[in-house]
Amino acid sequence: xxxxxxxxxxxxxxxxxxxxxxxxxxxxxxxxxxxxxxxxxxxxxxxxxxxxxxxxxxxxxxxxxxxxxxxxxxxxxxxxxxxxxxxxxxxxxxxxxxxxxxxxxxxxxxxxxxxxxxxxxxxxxxxxxxxxxxxxxxxxxxxxxxxxxxxxxxxxxxxxxxxxxxxxxxxxxxxxxxxxxxxxxxxxxxxxxxxxxxxxxxxxxxxxxxxxxxxxxxxxxxxxxxxxxxxxxxxxxxxxxxxxxxxxxxxxxxxxxxxxxxxxxxxxxxxxxxxxxxxxxxxxxxxxxxxxxxxxxxxxxxxxxxxxxxxxxxxxxxxxxxxxxxxxxxxxxxxxxxxxxxxxxxxxxxxxxxxxxxxxxxxxx
Amino acid sequence: xxxxxxxxxxxxxxxxxxxxxxxxxxxxxxxxxxxxxxxxxxxxxxxxxxxxxxxxxxxxxxxxxxxxxxxxxxxxxxxxxxxxxxxxxxxxxxxxxxxxxxxxxxxxxxxxxxxxxxxxxxxxxxxxxxxxxxxxxxxxxxxxxxxxxxxxxxxxxxxxxxxxxxxxxxxxxxxxxxxxxxxxxxxxxxxxxxxxxxxxxxxxxxxxxxxxxxxxxxxxxxxxxxxxxxxxxxxxxxxxxxxxxxxxxxxxxxxxxxxxxxxxxxxxxxxxxxxxxxxxxxxxxxxxxxxxxxxxxxxxxxxxxxxxx
Numbered sequence: 001x002x003x004x005x006x007x008x009x010x011x012x013x014x015x016x017x018x019x020x021x022x023x024x025x026x027x028x029x030x031x032x033x034x035x036x037x038x039x040x041x042x043x044x045x046x047x048x049x050x051x052x053x054x055x056x057x058x059x060x061x062x063x064x065x066x067x068x069x070x071x072x073x074x075x076x077x078x079x080x081x082x083x084x085x086x087x088x089x090x091x092x093x094x095x096x097x098x099x100x101x102x103x104x105x106x107x108x109x110x111x112x113x114x115x116x117x118x119x120x121x122x123x124x125x126x127x128x129x130x131x132x133x134x135x136x137x138x139x140x141x142x143x144x145x146x147x148x149x150x151x152x153x154x155x156x157x158x159x160x161x162x163x164x165x166x167x168x169x170x171x172x173x174x175x176x177x178x179x180x181x182x183x184x185x186x187x188x189x190x191x192x193x194x195x196x197x198x199x200x201x202x203x204x205x206x207x208x209x210x211x212x213x214x215x216x217x218x219x220x221x222x223x224x225x226x227x228x229x230x231x232x233x234x235x236x237x238x239x240x241x242x243x244x245x246x247x248x249x250x251x252x253x254x255x256x257x258x259x260x261x262x263x264x265x266x267x268x269x270x271x272x273x274x275x276x277x278x279x280x281x282x283x284x285x286x287x288x289x290x291x292x293x294x295x296x297x298x299x300x301x302x303x304x305x306x307x308x309x310x311x312x313x314x315x316x317x318x319x320x321x322x323x324x325x326x327x328x329x330x331x332x333x334x335x336x337x338x339x340x341x342x343x344x345x346x347x348x349x350x351x352x353x354x355x356x357x358x359x360x361x362x363x364x365x
Numbered sequence: 366x367x368x369x370x371x372x373x374x375x376x377x378x379x380x381x382x383x384x385x386x387x388x389x390x391x392x393x394x395x396x397x398x399x400x401x402x403x404x405x406x407x408x409x410x411x412x413x414x415x416x417x418x419x420x421x422x423x424x425x426x427x428x429x430x431x432x433x434x435x436x437x438x439x440x441x442x443x444x445x446x447x448x449x450x451x452x453x454x455x456x457x458x459x460x461x462x463x464x465x466x467x468x469x470x471x472x473x474x475x476x477x478x479x480x481x482x483x484x485x486x487x488x489x490x491x492x493x494x495x496x497x498x499x500x501x502x503x504x505x506x507x508x509x510x511x512x513x514x515x516x517x518x519x520x521x522x523x524x525x526x527x528x529x530x531x532x533x534x535x536x537x538x539x540x541x542x543x544x545x546x547x548x549x550x551x552x553x554x555x556x557x558x559x560x561x562x563x564x565x566x567x568x569x570x571x572x573x574x575x576x577x578x579x580x581x582x583x584x585x586x587x588x589x590x591x592x593x594x595x596x597x598x599x600x601x602x603x604x605x606x607x608x609x610x611x612x613x614x615x616x617x618x619x620x621x622x623x624x625x626x627x628x629x630x631x632x633x634x635x636x637x638x639x640x641x642x643x644x645x646x647x648x649x650x651x652x653x654x655x656x657x658x659x660x661x662x663x664x665x666x667x668x669x670x671x672x673x674x
Contacts, residue, residue, distance in 0.1 A: 051576060052576075053572060053575075053576075072575070073572070073575050073576045074575050074576065074577070074578045074579060074580065075578075078576075079576060079577070080572075080573070080576045082569045082572070082573055083569075084567070084569055086567060086569035086570050086572070086573035087573075088570065088573075088574075088587075088588060090591045090592065099574070099577050099579070099587075100577035100578050100579075102587075103574075103577065103578045103579040103580070103583055104578060147577070148577075150577075151577065151578060
C-alpha cells in the first residue's frame with residue numbers, strides 16, 4: 001500500500017528564517033522521489049515536516065489526501081531512515097527490526113516471524129540474534145531499511161542514508177534500494193545532496209536551493225532541460241558562457257559572448273528577449289573534438305591548460321580567448337595522447353545539447 | 366629494576382617526573398588514606414575496648430563482643446536481640462533506599478529535560494540554579510530546612526497565617542524534615558551522573574523510536590533508561606552510600622526520638638569512648654554499602670567500568 005504525499009504551499013520558519021518557503025509538490029503513490037540540494041537548502045526540514053517532527057508554519061502536508069497537521073510522527077503512515085541510521089545499539093538485530101511491532105503490542109511469536117521475513121528480504125537470514133555493532137556498514141543500512149519497513153508504512157522517508165558508506169558500497173546500495181522499493185511498492189522520498197544518487201534511483205527529483213524548489217521533473221528532463229542556472233550547474237557539471245541575446249528563432253537563440261556567437265536552445269517555459277543578459281550552458285561531455293566530416297552548430301577555440309585522467313574519461317581544463325575557463329571530457333576510448341598543456345584546439349557542440357537561460361545565480365559561485 | 370620501570374609505556378607517555386608523581390600520589394592515597402585506616406578499624410573492631418595505655422596488655426585481646434553487641438545487645442539486657450540498634454540500622458537502610466528512589470524519580474525528568482529538551486541557554490541556567498544552593502555548607506542547609514519545618518517555622522507560620530491550618534504540623538516530630546533534608550542533601554550526585562548519561566544519547570534514537578510508533582513512556586523505558594543505566598547505577602550508589610552515612614542532616618533534622626545509624630557510630634566513638642565498638646558498627650555500615658553496590662550492579666547488569674565512565 002502506497003500513498004500520495006502532497007505539500008501545499010509549505011513554509012517552515014525558525015524565527016525570521018525560512019528553512020522552507022512556499023513549497024508545492026505532489027508525490028505520487030509508489031513513486032521514488034528525491035529532494036536534491038546543497039546542505040542547508042531545507043530538504044531535511046521538508047522531510048521532518050512530512051514525518052511529523054516539524055509542523056509547517058504555513059501550508060499543509062497531505063498524506064493520502066489527509067491533512068497531517070498536529071499528527072505526531074508515531075501516528076503517521078510514514079517511516080524515517082535517519083542519516084546515521086539510529087539503530088538501537090542495546091537491542092539485537094531482530095529486536096531492532098520488530099521494535100515498531102513491539103510498541104503496537106504484537107505478540108512475540110508474530111514479531112519474530114515478521115522479523116525473519118524482513119531479514120530474508122534484506123538477505124540477512126539467521127543473523128537476527130547479532131548485536132548491531134557486529135554488523136558491517138552495508139548490513140546496518142539494510143537493517144535500518146527492514147526496521148522502517150516492518151510496520152508496512154505507506155511512505156518511506158530516507159535522509160541521506162548512504163552518505164556514510166564508501167563509494168563501492170554506496171553504488172551497490174543504490175541498486176538495492178531501488179530493487180527494494182520495487183518489491184515493496186511504496187512511496188520512497190529520498191533526501192540527498194549527491195546528484196548521482198538522486199539521478200540513478202529516482203523517478204522524479206525536486207532540486208532545492210535556499211528553501212525553495214527550483215525545478216521538479218524526471219531525472220533526464222532536469223538534467224537536459226534545466227529551468228534555472230542553479231539547476232544547470234548543481235545537477236551535473238556545466239560550463240556557463242555569459243553573454244547577451246542576439247537573435248531568437250523559435251526556440252533557437254543566438255548568444256553573443258566575448259568568445260564569439262553561439263547557438264543554443266531555449267526552454268519553452270523561459271522567455272528571453274533580444275538584448276537580455278543570458279547564460280548558455282554546455283556540459284563537459286557535450287563538447288567534442290571534431291573529426292573529419294563532423295559539422296557542429298557551434299565552434300569554440302580553446303587553449304588546453306591541464307588535464308586529469310579519471311578512468312573511463314579524461315577531463316581537460318582549458319581557457320577561451322577571453323580567459324573564461326571551461327572543462328570538457330573525452331571518453332578514454334578516444335586517443336588523446338597528443339593533447340597536452342598548451343595545445344590549441346577547436347571544439348564543437350550541438351545547439352540542441354546547450355541550454356540558454358536568463359542570467360541568475362549559479363550553484364558553483 | 367629502575368631502568369626497567371622507566372622504559373614502560375606509562376613513563377614514556379607521561380615523562381619521568383609526571384609518571385613518578387602519579388605513582389606516588391596514587392599509592393599514597395590508596396595505601397595511607399584508604400587501606401591502612403580501614404585495616405586499622407577492622408582490627409580495632411575485633412579488639413576489646415581498653416584505654417590506649419593498656420594496649421598490648423593482658424586486657425587487650427581479640428573478641429567478637431562488639432558484633433555480638435550489635436546483634437544481641439548488652440549481656441545484662443533481658444531482650445533476645447538488640448532491638449534498638451538493629452531497629453536504627455534497619456530503618457537507616459530502609460529510609461536510605463527510599464531516599465535513593467525518591468532522588469531517582471525526582472532527578473530523572475529534570476535531567477532528561479535539561480539534557481534533551483531545554484535549549485542550551487535554559488539548560489545552563491537550570492544547571493547553575495541547581496548548583497548554587499550547594500555553595501552553602503551542608504550543615505547550614507540543614508539548619509535552613511529546620512527553620513522552614515520547625516513547629517513555629519516558616520511553613521507552619523505561613524499556613525496558619527493564611528488560615529489553611531489552625532495547629533502546627535509536626536514536620537520534625539514525624540521526620541518529614543529529615544526525609545526532605547536527606548533527599549535534598551545529595552541530589553546533585555544523582556542529577557549529574559543521570560544528566561551525563563542521558564546527554565550522551567543520540568537524539569535520533571529518541572526520534573527513531575517515536576517515528577516507529579513508540580509512545581513517550583515506552584521510548585523512555587526501552588531506549589532512554591537502558592542507555593542511562595550506568596548513570597542510574599552510579600547516581601544510586603553514590604546517593605545511597607552518602608545517605609546511609611549522613612551525619613549532619615540527621616543531627617539537625619531528625620526528631621528527638623529517632624536516631625540515624627551514623628549517629629550511633631558517632632556516639633560510640635565520641636560520647637562513650639568505645640572506639641572498638643564504633644569501628645565494628647562502621648564496618649557493618651561499610652559491608653552494607655558494598656552489598657548495595659554489588660546488588661545494583663547485578664540488578665541493572667552493569668559492570669563497574671561502565672559506572673565510572
